[in-house]
Amino acid sequence: MIRLLALLLFAALPASAETVVAGQSLDEIGITARFDGSEVLIYGAVRRDAPEPEGPPLEVIVTLEGPSGAVTIRKKTREAGIWINTEQVGVAATPSYYAVASTGPLADILDPAEDVRQRISVPLAVRAFSGPLEVDDARPFTEALLRIREAEGLYSLSEGTVRLVEGTLFRADFRLPANLVEGTYKTRIFLLRGGKVIDAYRAALPVRKVGIERILFALSRQNPLAYGLLSLVLAVTAGWAASAAFRFLRS
Missing domain, CATH: 2.60.40.3880 (Immunoglobulin-like)
Structure with missing residues (x-):
């Protein structure tokens, strides 16, 4: 057996x-x-x-x-001389x-x-x-x-x-x-x-x-307010530095 x-x-x-x-x-x-x-x-x-x-x-x-992520596919047609979205299809995950x-x-x-x-x-x-x-x-x-x-x-x-x-x-x-x-x-x-x-x-x-990109990405998701203030400070600092360098070159 x-x-x-x-x-x-x-x-x-x-x-x-x-x-x-x-x-x-x-x-x-x-x-x-x-x-x-x-x-x-x-x-x-x-x-x-x-x-x-x-x-x-x-x-x-x-x-x-x-x-994967959800995607909406839109179709544009010309209506009265203007291109507008007239039809759309949503895909659950692509x-x-x-x-x-x-x-x-x-x-x-x-x-x-x-x-x-x-x-x-x-x-x-x-x-x-x-x-x-x-x-x-x-x-x-x-x-x-x-x-x-x-x-x-x-x-x-x-x-x-x-x-x-x-x-x-x-x-x-x-x-x-x-x-x-x-x-x-x-x-x-x-x-x-x-x-x-x-x-x-x-x-x-x-x-x-990875690196600084990872830190900024995490900051933008975890603390959007601090990320926005930091971006504003960096923009002002970059603008001031560019202006100072331009004045120095002209002098």
């Missing part, structure tokens, strides 16, 4: 479990006054309990997602930054059902709309949001840029723009075979202001 149970348990286990072992080149990104972007390398390997199975090749998708890198075209390596389940592709990263829709078709609004953020370098899709060496080692390079939002960024790695996700890995990448 015990042998029978052991055999049944063994048969229920996957023949060749494949899991992700990964890391990233940075543990944290610090934003300073001179911050002009950063590069992040996400790397890893595939750990197997048995020889690589035959069949569809192994594919890898890596995503890097910034903090990433401030979202980048996808893969070993091949998503249409070829990712099953649409898996995409919906995991929200991997850029359009599906935009979450559900907030409140009832007041427009007949919301697609132009979401398409406009994606187009604007792609132009700003905040959304990107890089197909075929993840290098998979001998079906085991892989790496993905991300270039983060200067206009990053402070918060915790999420790294996700998906292993796929035949369009199906067989394993996933998740990690966090903190992005925060």
Whole structure:
């Protein structure tokens, strides 16, 4: 009886479990006054309990997602010679930054059902709309949001840029723009075979202001009055110093 149970348990286990072992080149990104972007390398390997199975090749998708927030998308139309907001759509949560890198075209390596389940592709990263829709078709609004953020370098899709060496080692390079939002960024790695996700890995990448920028940011949130007075003093001091330097140069 015990042998029978052991055999049944063994048969229920996957023949060749494949899991992700990964890391990233940075543990944290610090934003300073001179911050002009950063590069992040996400790397890893595939750990197997048995020889690589035959069949569809192994594919890898890596995503890097910034903090999400609510967004209102407005449409302007010309009324009586004046451009005014006539329609709007609210999105409950959309990433401030979202980048996808893969070993091949998503249409070829990712099953649409898996995409919906995991929200991997850029359009599906935009979450559900907030409140009832007041427009007949919301697609132009979401398409406009994606187009604007792609132009700003905040959304990107890089197909075929993840290098998979001998079906085991892989790496993905991300270039983060200067206009990053402070918060915790999420790294996700998906292993796929035949369009199906067989394993996933998740990690966090903190992005925060450092130095004097961090102090001023915290002061503006915790004590707005003191921050306003300090800004006024700095503005007056800078104006007086510029005026004194100008008089000195003219004398």
